[in-house]
Structure formats: C-alpha cells, structure tokens
Amino acid sequence: xxxxxxxxxxxxxxxxxxxxxxxxxxxxxxxxxxxxxxxxxxxxxxxxxxxxxxxxxxxxxxxxxxxxxxxxxxxxxxxxxxxxxxxxxxxxxxxxxxxxxxxxxxxxxxxxxxxxxxxxxxxxxxxxxxxxxxxxxxxxxxxxxxxxxxxxxx
Numbered sequence: 576x577x578x579x580x581x582x583x584x585x586x587x588x589x590x591x592x593x594x595x596x597x598x599x600x601x602x603x604x605x606x607x608x609x610x611x612x613x614x615x616x617x618x619x620x621x622x623x624x625x626x627x628x629x630x631x632x633x634x635x636x637x638x639x640x641x642x643x644x645x646x647x648x649x650x651x652x653x654x655x656x657x658x659x660x661x662x663x664x665x666x667x668x669x670x671x672x673x674x675x676x677x678x679x680x681x682x683x684x685x686x687x688x689x690x691x692x693x694x695x696x697x698x699x700x701x702x703x704x705x706x707x708x709x710x711x712x713x714x715x716x717x718x719x720x721x722x723x724x725x726x727x728x729x
C-alpha cells in the first residue's frame with residue numbers, strides 16, 4: 576500500500592493500493608484517481624475499463640469480451656489489496672448502452688454466484704477511449720474462508 580500522506584503532506588484516512596501493471600497504466604492515461612483505495616477492512620476499486628492485466632492496454636472487442644476483461648482486472652485489483660471476489664459487497668457496472676445488460680449479466684454470472692453482492696447497472700454516455708463499460712466494487716475483507724464463489728476465492 577502507498578503511504579496515506581499525500582503530496583501536500585496531508586494525512587489521508589485511506590491508503591492507495593498499487594496494482595501491478597494496471598496502476599501504472601492508469602497513471603500514463605493521466606486520469607487523476609486511485610485505482611484501489613483501502614481503509615480499515617474496506618477496499619474500493621474505481622470503475623475499471625476492460626484492461627489487459629499483463630500489459631495495461633485497453634482490451635477491444637464485443638461487450639462480452641470487454642466485460643470479462645474488466646472483471647479480470649477487477650479481480651487483480653482486489654488481489655493487490657489482499658481481497659477477493661468473496662469479499663465484494665457491492666458492484667456497479669457502467670455501460671455505454673442499456674442494451675448491454677443481458678450480455679454483461681451473463682458474463683457476470685460466470686464470475687459471481689449466489690449469494691450475489693448488491694449490484695447496479697448504470698447506462699451512461701460514451702467514454703473518451705474505445706471501450707463500452709467500467710466496473711467498480713466495494714469489498715469488506717473479513718477473516719473467513721471463501722466458499723460462495725468457489726474454493727479459489729473468485
């Protein structure tokens with residue numbers, strides 16, 4: 576985790592979590608945000624577009640491909656914060672077209688299982704880059720075994 580004291584010397588109530596490859600890719604895009612923040616046992620992952628976890632590049636393709644890539648990136652962000660999909664309590668999906676709901680829902684169902692986190696699907700305008708969705712989440716990390724989403728923790 577990054578020191579919670581910001582560049583002005585102000586102590587923040589949260590820490591920034593550095594995610595291998597992805598945090599650097601976001602900084603190179605000059606987007607002024609922390610990809611992942613943590614405070615106490617709560618982890619917040621910003622809306623993450625479909626990014627390749629190995630290169631940081633935006634993944635192009637149909638909405639199923641983009642959804643899967645965003646969920647893989649979200650999983651990498653959680654892992655960097657010592658969290659997993661089992662810890663996720665809330666998900667928000669922002670999509671450039673309300674017609675993407677069924678496809679994103681189908682792909683989402685391959686990653687999450689009952690009991691599902693709360694979730695909101697928000698149709699929005701387009702982004703300044705060539706992708707059609709972002710997915711964000713909040714996780715509450717507790718000391719327990721992950722059984723809801725499979726033995727692997729996700």
